[in-house]
Amino acid sequence: MNESVRCLVPGCGDAVAPDAPLGLCGEHLMTAAEWVGRRDGVADVLPTPCLLCGSRLGVRWPSGWLCAVCEWRHGEPVDGELPPPRVDVVYYLRFRDRVKIGTSARPRQRLRAIRHDELLAFERGDRSVEKRRHAQFAAERFGGSEWFARTDVLDAHIAALSDGVDDPWDLFARWTSEAFARQG
Incomplete structure (x- = not known):
């Protein structure tokens, strides 16, 4: 809009800024923004x-x-009287060229105790989900441990879990907050 354009509000007549998205002066744009903010x-x-x-x-x-x-x-x-909700997760950790698939209801504590280079992903689930993943990737498993060789199949699974997730801890925080909300 050019500088000669005037505010559309009847009786105003103030100039509209050249980069204004609507034919409103600065004061009326602010009023409209405040109104939207109250509503949305x-x-x-x-x-x-x-x-x-x-x-x-x-x-x-x-x-x-x-x-x-x-x-x-x-x-x-x-509310300090509410016990923290239990949120079980299956975690995928990388240490060098291996991946550990484990589970915990307190992943921060658990991951501090495990030497690793990177947290790759979280998956919501308990020991039954962990067991299914161990069976699913049994061909990549090192003995009876929870450590697995990195393969295209395992990497694809981890990539699918982390698709759209910048930081696995953000996902865990969301699951925890949802569990708090369910507690009421």
């Missing part, structure tokens, strides 16, 4: 990480912030 909320970075899931993504409403992942209201205390 505004996605933004939380002032501090969510106490439940650790996410930094939030939705800002006139009444306050909500975590965009678990919907915890920012600033509210976490």
Whole structure:
């Protein structure tokens, strides 16, 4: 839009900025943005990480912030009487040219105890899922251990699990926050 364009709001007549997306002056654009924010909320970075899931993504409403992942209201205390939810995961760790397939309900603790180069992926599941993966990749297994040779088949499985996931810990945080939400 060029500088000679005037605001479409009756009685305003202020100039519209050349890069304005609509024929509204700055003041009326702000009013429209505030109105949309009240109706739809505004996605933004939380002032501090969510106490439940650790996410930094939030939705800002006139009444306050909500975590965009678990919907915890920012600033509210976490109910310390609630036991933390159990979230079982199957983890895939790389150490040199091997992959460990294991399971844990407390992966942070468990992974600190295992020497590894990289966390490749998480899969939601317990020992039964872990057992199925051990059977599925039995040809790549080193003896009776939980360590497997890297093959195209195993790499493809891990790639499918991590498709669209930048950081496996973000996925675990989402599963944990969902479990908190189910607890009520």
